[in-house]
Amino acid sequence: xxxxxxxxxxxxxxxxxxxxxxxxxxADFPVLSAGPTPRIAESEWSFSIRTESGAVTSWxxxxxxALPAEDVHTDIHCxxxxxxxxxxxxxxxxxxxxxxxxxxxxxxxxxxxxxxxTNVPMADLRGGKAWVAYAFDGKPLxxxxxxxxxxxxxxxxxxxxxxxxxGLSMQKHDDPxxxxxxxxxxxxxxxxxxxxx
Amino acid sequence: MRTSDWLAARVADAVPxxxxxxxxxxxxxxxxxxxxxxxxxxxxxxxxxxxxxxxYSIASSGPGESVEIAVDEIPEGEVSPYLVRVAExxxxxxxxxxxxxxxxxxxxxxxxxxxxAGGSGIVPLLAMARARAAMSAGAPFRLLYxxxxxxxxxxxxxVERLGAAGLDVTWAYTRQAPTGWPGRVGRLDAERIAQAxxxxxxxxxxxxxxxxxxVEAAADAMVAAxxxxxxxxxxxxxxS
Ligand SMILES: Cc1cc2nc3c(=O)[nH]c(=O)nc-3n(C[C@H](O)[C@H](O)[C@H](O)COP(=O)(O)OP(=O)(O)OC[C@H]3O[C@@H](n4cnc5c(N)ncnc54)[C@H](O)[C@@H]3O)c2cc1C
Numbered sequence: 001x002x003x004x005x006x007x008x009x010x011x012x013x014x015x016x017x018x019x020x021x022x023x024x025x026x027a028d029f030p031v032l033s034a035g036p037t038p039r040i041a042e043s044e045w046s047f048s049i050r051t052e053s054g055a056v057t058s059w060x061x062x063x064x065x066a067l068p069a070e071d072v073h074t075d076i077h078c079x080x081x082x083x084x085x086x087x088x089x090x091x092x093x094x095x096x097x098x099x100x101x102x103x104x105x106x107x108x109x110x111x112x113x114x115x116x117x118t119n120v121p122m123a124d125l126r127g128g129k130a131w132v133a134y135a136f137d138g139k140p141l142x143x144x145x146x147x148x149x150x151x152x153x154x155x156x157x158x159x160x161x162x163x164x165x166x167g168l169s170m171q172k173h174d175d176p177x178x179x180x181x182x183x184x185x186x187x188x189x190x191x192x193x194x195x196x197x
Numbered sequence: 198m199r200t201s202d203w204l205a206a207r208v209a210d211a212v213p214x215x216x217x218x219x220x221x222x223x224x225x226x227x228x229x230x231x232x233x234x235x236x237x238x239x240x241x242x243x244x245x246x247x248x249x250x251x252x253y254s255i256a257s258s259g260p261g262e263s264v265e266i267a268v269d270e271i272p273e274g275e276v277s278p279y280l281v282r283v284a285e286x287x288x289x290x291x292x293x294x295x296x297x298x299x300x301x302x303x304x305x306x307x308x309x310x311x312x313x314a315g316g317s318g319i320v321p322l323l324a325m326a327r328a329r330a331a332m333s334a335g336a337p338f339r340l341l342y343x344x345x346x347x348x349x350x351x352x353x354x355x356v357e358r359l360g361a362a363g364l365d366v367t368w369a370y371t372r373q374a375p376t377g378w379p380g381r382v383g384r385l386d387a388e389r390i391a392q393a394x395x396x397x398x399x400x401x402x403x404x405x406x407x408x409x410x411x412v413e414a415a416a417d418a419m420v421a422a423x424x425x426x427x428x429x430x431x432x433x434x435x436x437s
Contacts, residue, residue, distance in 0.1 A: 002248075002291050003289040004243060004244045004246075004289070005241040005243070005279075005290050006285075007279065007283040008241040008242070008283070009244075010241075010247040010275065011274075012249070022240075024249065030409060030436070031409050032433060033433070034300075034430065034431060035416065035426055035430060035431050036417060036419065036420045036429050037413060037417065080252055080435070081238075081251060081252065082435070114426065144413060179299075182298040183296055183299070196293075196296060
């Protein structure tokens with residue numbers, strides 16, 4: 001146990017069991033990104049999956065919206081220590097997107113407009129654990145928060161939920177993406193505080 | 198490199214800098230040193246074991262076991278009022294770091310540097326300007342510093358001194374300017390940002406830091422002015 005900090009009583013004292021260690025609750029929706037917000041027109045947007053054979057499967061915005069969508073109610077946790085409970089999203093499950101895709105690789109790299117990347121194991125994407133989300137709180141996703149669409153992997157720290165996502169490429173190894181090369185953990189489980197290198 | 202575990206630290210010095218902001222020097226045995234622009238996490242522990250953690254940018258850089266931070270009080274906040282009002286030399290807390298490898302200035306990079314600070318966003322940018330000032334030659338630096346009023350500016354005296362010593366400083370006031378101030382008062386707009394910053398043709402490296410809405414507006418203005426988005430680095434402190 002650390003020596004206590006004289007004069008610090010703590011004001012918030014959240015004890016919600018849904019709050020991972022070191023996190024505090026916020027009602028706002030703060031933003032973590034490394035640069036300016038890219039603004040991508042829906043007419044220019046597409047999402048694609050590239051496998052080890054080089055095969056690429058792509059969806060335009062209208063094709064994407066025609067896919068079966070799910071409403072997702074979940075808590076989200078940012079590595080900068082805020083957590084937001086009971087958020088509501090709408091998007092397409094990664095399971096749906098991978099239904100017709102032939103791959104044996106166990107890792108994916110998410111690519112975003114603006115050049116950002118983040119690595120995620122398929123085990124964290126499949127099985128009803130992740131979506132490509134295009135609506136938040138019943139409204140189209142703001143560019144600031146990743147619109148037109150972002151990856152949503154709510155059981156990992158939120159930098160894994162790549163904003164402005166444009167595709168996944170399958171990779172043989174769990175090679176690090178942008179944030180993972182710049183100080184953040186390769187995996188990012190908030191419950192075991194996988195924050196940094 | 199691996200991030201250290203929590204390191205025991207003590208407040209070594211606490212100096213009021215504005216009516217609601219304070220500079221703190223922390224003595225951190227085992228601190229590995231840090232690059233200009235990096236941040237650290239602070240953890241406070243209440244007598245009953247309750248803990249709170251927040252991130253703070255580091256105003257100092259280089260080797261040594263002493264780090265400087267500056268904190269602006271967020272009214273009703275949990276950690277910043279403690280750091281600004283309560284902490285005294287000798288008090289114990291913990292730190293983890295240095296953190297972040299992206300929002301960092303490399304002194305060997307000869308590109309012109311544009312710093313754009315909103316409020317306490319000055320802290321990591323000051324670390325960069327200090328590191329530049331400590332060199333005999335290096336990249337040309339400009340700083341655009343937006344504050345509510347002159348009295349709200351963290352590091353105002355030091356920024357003025359750096360300005361007298363060659364840093365190209367532009368102040369912007371959002372609430373009230375000093376008497377005789379020739380410029381406009383109010384939130385920065387694209388035009389004022391363009392006037393106070395390097396031209397896109399000079400291909401600067403830009404660092405923007407402050408509250409989220411400030412960073413969004415300033416970064417958008419730089420991109421709209423024709424700057425390469427990949428050379429505009431941002432750090433958002435929170436708020437909306
Ligand atoms: C990488 C990083 C570096 C940072 N560096 C600094 C620094 O050098 N100096 C500094 O003073 N702060 C810095 N911050 C902000 C700091 O981490 C805390 O968020 C801030 O001190 C408020 O904490 P609190 O516990 O007092 O308020 P909380 O109890 O966490 O929050 C109270 C309310 O204030 C809002 N809020 C939180 N932060 C801000 C903000 N910046 N502006 C407006 N509203 C806000 C919250 O959303 C909440 O509604 C940094 C943040 C990050 C992510």
